[in-house]
Ligand SMILES: Nc1ccccc1C(=O)C[C@H](N)C(=O)O
Ligand SMILES: [Zn+2]
């Protein structure tokens with residue numbers, strides 16, 4: 412039985428995207444036929460398509476692009492926390508008990524906010540992460556915050572408090588993860604972004620490897 416869990420959305424036609432953003436499209440430029448030995452396609456997509464990493468330049472005009480971020484943040488031990496039973500923004504008090512039970516540094520934390528991930532429709536009412544929770548995670552040595560929601564902040568937010576708390580701490584961000592089949596617990600995260608110059612985000616193939624004591628570890 413594999414110890415790898417794929418927590419990535421599938422990028423394909425009809426992928427739900429941020430209202431007004433670029434729809435995902437894959438079109439062949441060459442196709443295998445009598446004269447042509449290969450198929451080569453052209454992808455058209457938003458940098459924030461599906462499961463993706465934000466680059467600092469997405470929310471900070473002076474921020475680094477995707478080619479300049481430290482890839483180490485996206486690989487290493489992580490904690491999966493299930494907050495799908497609560498409503499509204501994810502607050503420190505919702506997760507204090509889970510996190511305080513973990514001794515040592517909490518380098519990466521991924522939050523499951525959906526009971527069932529909306530693979531085929533956009534959910535504008537997704538749950539944001541409260542900026543105070545991010546500040547509390549930074550105090551615990553957190554390098555990366557991840558969520559199954561398409562953003563850390565509410566869809567209509569203009570102030571982006573959560574992204575700004577991340578900016579101040581220099582944390583890494585993963586959004587659009589698929590966590591509804593994952594038991595809470597400790598795993599190894601493997602989710603490096605593509606090295607794209609001038610990009611404000613990059614799709615990732617996000618994977619978890621079972622390592623720690625989880626309810627589902629044999
Ligand atoms: N595509 C967009 C278009 C306009 C405003 C936001 C988005 C986002 O995708 C949000 C992004 N995922 C974020 O990091 O919050
Ligand atoms: Zn994003």
Ligand SMILES: [Zn+2]
Nearest residue numbers: 465562563586
């Ligand atoms: Zn974001």
